[in-house]
Amino acid sequence: MYREILIPEYLTKFSCIGASCEDTCCAGWKVAVDKTTFQKYRNISKPGIKEELKKYITRERSNPSDFSYGKIKMTENNVCTMLTEDGWCKIQAELGEEFLCHTCSVYPRIVKEVDNRLEKSLTPSCPEAARLMLLNETGINFIIDEEQTKKNILVDAKLDSKEKPHFWELRMFTIEMLQNRKQSLDVRLIVIGMFFQKISEIPIKDWAIQLEPIMTRYKNILNDDEQIQLLLNLPENLSFQMNMAKELLSYRLMGGISSQRYLDCVNDMINSLQLNDETDINDSILLYKRFYAEYYAPFMREHEYILENYAVNYVFKNLFPFDQPNLFESFVMLSVNISIIKLHLIGMAGHHKGLTTELVIKLIQSYAKTIEHDLAYLQNVREMLNESGYSTMAHMIVLLKS
Numbered sequence: 001m002y003r004e005i006l007i008p009e010y011l012t013k014f015s016c017i018g019a020s021c022e023d024t025c026c027a028g029w030k031v032a033v034d035k036t037t038f039q040k041y042r043n044i045s046k047p048g049i050k051e052e053l054k055k056y057i058t059r060e061r062s063n064p065s066d067f068s069y070g071k072i073k074m075t076e077n078n079v080c081t082m083l084t085e086d087g088w089c090k091i092q093a094e095l096g097e098e099f100l101c102h103t104c105s106v107y108p109r110i111v112k113e114v115d116n117r118l119e120k121s122l123t124p125s126c127p128e129a130a131r132l133m134l135l136n137e138t139g140i141n142f143i144i145d146e147e148q149t150k151k152n153i154l155v156d157a158k159l160d161s162k163e164k165p166h167f168w169e170l171r172m173f174t175i176e177m178l179q180n181r182k183q184s185l186d187v188r189l190i191v192i193g194m195f196f197q198k199i200s201e202i203p204i205k206d207w208a209i210q211l212e213p214i215m216t217r218y219k220n221i222l223n224d225d226e227q228i229q230l231l232l233n234l235p236e237n238l239s240f241q242m243n244m245a246k247e248l249l250s251y252r253l254m255g256g257i258s259s260q261r262y263l264d265c266v267n268d269m270i271n272s273l274q275l276n277d278e279t280d281i282n283d284s285i286l287l288y289k290r291f292y293a294e295y296y297a298p299f300m301r302e303h304e305y306i307l308e309n310y311a312v313n314y315v316f317k318n319l320f321p322f323d324q325p326n327l328f329e330s331f332v333m334l335s336v337n338i339s340i341i342k343l344h345l346i347g348m349a350g351h352h353k354g355l356t357t358e359l360v361i362k363l364i365q366s367y368a369k370t371i372e373h374d375l376a377y378l379q380n381v382r383e384m385l386n387e388s389g390y391s392t393m394a395h396m397i398v399l400l401k402s
């Protein structure tokens with residue numbers, strides 16, 4: 001059956017680069033096998049692959065579901081056992097693409113359903129996807145396409161806009177604000193946060209009348225240089241960034257990072273900012289400021305579209321602002337992800353004496369693969385924000401502008 005599908009334009013250009021991939025999706029991840037595919041594997045009679053499927057694809061015993069009915073074993077080096085030495089998938093090579101499980105056939109695509117219409121995007125945890133979505137200087141465009149799909153297609157999440165009022169207006173407003181290059185991305189995010197704080201104070205029943213004029217007012221703030229200057233004059237405070245960096249340090253020490261690519265980025269940051277127990281935090285702050293001014297800011301003056309594209313893709317694929325318990329928290333988590341990425345990049349810039357688009361892609365891709373999917377880590381960050389009183393707009397302004 002043919003269905004209408006809303007996609008970012010970059011998706012039409014994506015194809016997996018297979019054996020040339022620098023961080024194949026089969027590395028470092030547990031691959032869940034859905035029930036239908038698992039049963040198909042048990043009926044394979046082709047010698048060789050039949051035995052391998054039996055040996056390496058076993059039942060999922062913890063919290064099994066139709067989606068996560070079996071799992072593929074990983075090697076000691078955390079690589080999929082169904083991968084050949086030259087990096088190709090044995091299942092696809094020997095049995096054909098239709099024998100891939102849901103996880104492998106869909107990745108790196110994220111499929112959502114909004115009001116019965118499908119939406120598809122890519123996750124930046126795939127290096128090829130990250131390049132396509134992030135390195136587009138003119139920004140991300142969205143198009144409506146038509147696609148042949150199965151009747152009961154598995155989707156990652158569904159949203160009914162009758163239950164989430166004004167979803168379309170709020171998401172479109174956020175994307176429009178993020179893509180307004182009149183101000184820096186930090187300023188755009190601050191004004192978006194002020195907007196969400198404002199509407200969180202208004203009863204939802206009044207939004208039908210009040211939302212439109214409030215959106216217009218906040219769009220206009222981006223043209224008001226005097227008001228922007230007042231925001232930017234607020235005092236800076238880098239203590240949260242440093243606490244976040246220390247949290248990443250203990251995450252590394254606890255063995256939470258299995259991706260070597262991400263570990264390289266974290267080590268560059270920790271070493272260049274001297275974030276170890278013996279160093280005074282004020283020395284790390286001075287280094288952060290120096291690397292920001294000497295390397296990060298000049299690079300970002302030319303390449304801020306990379307972070308803008310990351311934010312726009314995040315908003316689209318996560319069904320923002322309904323991806324967290326409340327609207328303001330959705331904004332906080334978007335900002336925290338951007339701030340963590342920025343912190344890494346400033347540290348990496350200090351280590352490499354500058355930034356390149358390759359370094360930025362390496363960081364965002366490996367960060368997305370390691371952290372964006374680690375709900376426990378993000379939960380820790382959220383608790384840290386709450387404990388230090390950072391989940392207020394005043395603190396978010398300080399965090400974003402530092």
Ligand code: SF4
Nearest residue numbers: 016017021025126128
């Ligand atoms: S990470 Fe992306 S490019 Fe690499 S093997 Fe997987 S789908 Fe292909």
